[in-house]
Amino acid sequence: MAQFKSRWPTRKVDMICCRTATAYSREDRRMELRTVEELMDLLYACRGTRDVTGHDQAPVDAHDHALRTAALLRRGRPADKELQVAGLVRPVGRLLWPGEPASRADRAADAIRALLGERVAGLVRLHPRLGLPADDDLLTLRAADEEARTACFDAGVLEDWRTVLELLAARNSRFGMVD
Template sequence: MELRGVDELMDLLSACRGVRTPGDPVDLHEHSLQTAAMLRRGRPADKELQVAGLVHELGRVLQPGDHPRHADLAAEAVRPLLGDRVFRLVRLHRAAGTGPGAAGPLGEDALSLRQAHDAARVPDLDAGVLDDWRTLLELLAARHSRLGAVD
């Protein structure tokens, strides 16, 4: 599935409400908001990294269950809308938790995403609301569409 617009992306992010992975104390919606909020605090200038944190679990909604390719599914879905860097960060977040699989120019950023991912499981943490991210998603989507397929 390729996301063609921010409204479609927002709908998919909303569909994360109530979806849980085994053993997690928060649903994917809260987990995604917490991940993005942690990255916003830790890396305020890196908007693409923050958005990667917001969208990194979408593969679990696109193909329910503990699918081993959930990161790839999410990355492929957002690439046409949000560009190559967000695509690569989302793909690498899983490998960043297992060792040297996230080496290269994005390795440090992928590790930051993975660390936020691992920490973003706090029940009742106020991480804002999904609509807080709409403007940034629209800006990144517009930037990517102006640049075309080249980032």
């Protein structure tokens, strides 16, 4: 079996090349993921990063946690692909902006909006904001996120989600944006 080699560094992403030859640096504070391949590379790069949300919680591998969260959402709401994908792509913000926890969710939502749509971006943006009123979808996402921290089951591999990501990207993209 061939070893996967990501185009992105494991801990720090300085640039993401968009559809054109233009690259947006971290200083620009504006990144857009344009292809499912770019998103998959970032999700693969989450392997080995530790995710801690509270002081009393043990750190978990962000990649495995995202897969478990998406799998739990798939079991609970099999028809709601956008909700499942929101659980899957949530750790992208930690990888893109490792030192900025306050605005990480906003920037992750901005990065995925063009590719995955407004609903997925909205769920990613509101997920960490516990003080705001939440609808049923956001409560379901938060519950699956918490359950995935302690659940021990085989959630599959990231490649299992490629088709779902491609379908959402095709549905939410402007003409010519998705390869």
